Amino acid sequence: MFDIVMRISLLILAVSTLMYFYRLVKGPTVPDRVVALDAIGINLIGMTAVISVVLKTNSFLEVILLLGILAFIGTVAFSKFLEKGEIIENDRNQ
Amino acid sequence: MIEISKAISGYLILQGAVLCFIASIGVLRLPDVYTRNHAASKGATLGVMSLLLGVFLYFLMVEGHFNSRVLLGIAFVFLTSPVAGHLIMRAAYNTKVPLWENSVQNDLKKKNAGDPERTSHPRIRDK
Numbered sequence: 001m002f003d004i005v006m007r008i009s010l011l012i013l014a015v016s017t018l019m020y021f022y023r024l025v026k027g028p029t030v031p032d033r034v035v036a037l038d039a040i041g042i043n044l045i046g047m048t049a050v051i052s053v054v055l056k057t058n059s060f061l062e063v064i065l066l067l068g069i070l071a072f073i074g075t076v077a078f079s080k081f082l083e084k085g086e087i088i089e090n091d092r093n094q
Numbered sequence: 095m096i097e098i099s100k101a102i103s104g105y106l107i108l109q110g111a112v113l114c115f116i117a118s119i120g121v122l123r124l125p126d127v128y129t130r131n132h133a134a135s136k137g138a139t140l141g142v143m144s145l146l147l148g149v150f151l152y153f154l155m156v157e158g159h160f161n162s163r164v165l166l167g168i169a170f171v172f173l174t175s176p177v178a179g180h181l182i183m184r185a186a187y188n189t190k191v192p193l194w195e196n197s198v199q200n201d202l203k204k205k206n207a208g209d210p211e212r213t214s215h216p217r218i219r220d221k
Contacts, residue, residue: 005104009111009145016111016118023121023130031127031186038178039121039134043114045171046142049149049164050107058159064146064167068174075178079185 006054010047017043034078041071099155103148110145114138126194127186135179143168 017040024036045067052060077087120133150164193200 002100002104005108009107012111012115016115019118019122029127029186029191031182031189031191032130034182035127035131035134035179036121038175038182039117039138042138042142042171042175043118045167046110046114046145049146050111053107053149053152056157058153058157058161061149061153061161061163061167065163065170068167068170072170072174072178076181079178079181082182082185083188 003054006050010050010054013043013047013050017047030082034075034082037078038071038075041067041074045071096156099151103152103155106148106151107145110141110143110148113141113144115141117141125196127191128183128193131179131183131186135176139171139175142171146171 020036020040020043024033024040027033027036045064048060048063048067052058081087114137117133117137120137121130124130124133146164146168150161150168153159153161153164187202
């Protein structure tokens with residue numbers, strides 16, 4: 001029963017990632033695509049967690065924290081690029 | 095005891111997956127980027143937090159393994175996902191992504207009217 005519930009949750013998460021992927025391809029503006037990519041990263045965290053329960057191993061749990069950090073840094077870099085045109089400003093060069 | 099633990103963590107994981115699914119339905123169907131981000135940041139954050147709590151309880155009670163990284167992951171997602179949503183929506187507003195045409199209220203527009211040198215930091219402008 002527990003195993004079936006895990007597989008159903010994995011299927012639900014996969015379908016949800018597919019719907020985000022539709023928004024990533026079609027999305028009319030750039031922030032739409034960034035929102036979809038961020039949400040795909042969040043979904044990937046959940047899929048990693050469920051897969052580590054299905055495989056009964058705790059070796060993948062570091063990946064969860066790593067994916068969270070990477071998704072956040074990617075979104076911050078994209079929003080800085082959209083807003084200011086550059087990601088790392090260097091004021092001393094002026 | 096094992097069965098009760100499995101039932102609790104299975105319920106939490108299924109609830110998290112369903113919340114992520116509802117968030118993705120919102121991203122698919124809502125009309126503009128602000129409402130889409132409203133669905134994505136709230137729904138996906140709560141969903142993945144519930145899912146990670148279920149996974150943590152599974153490893154704690156069934157496998158007898160206390161994993162602090164999952165707890166750190168929950169705290170990190172809870173702290174950073176709304177901040178990321180705020181940053182990308184501020185960038186969207188400042189790059190003039192239009193609101194839905196049936197929107198009735200835009201407080202920032204009234205505040206910034208007649209100010210051509212509007213920057214993203216009103217506090218810096220006041221100095």
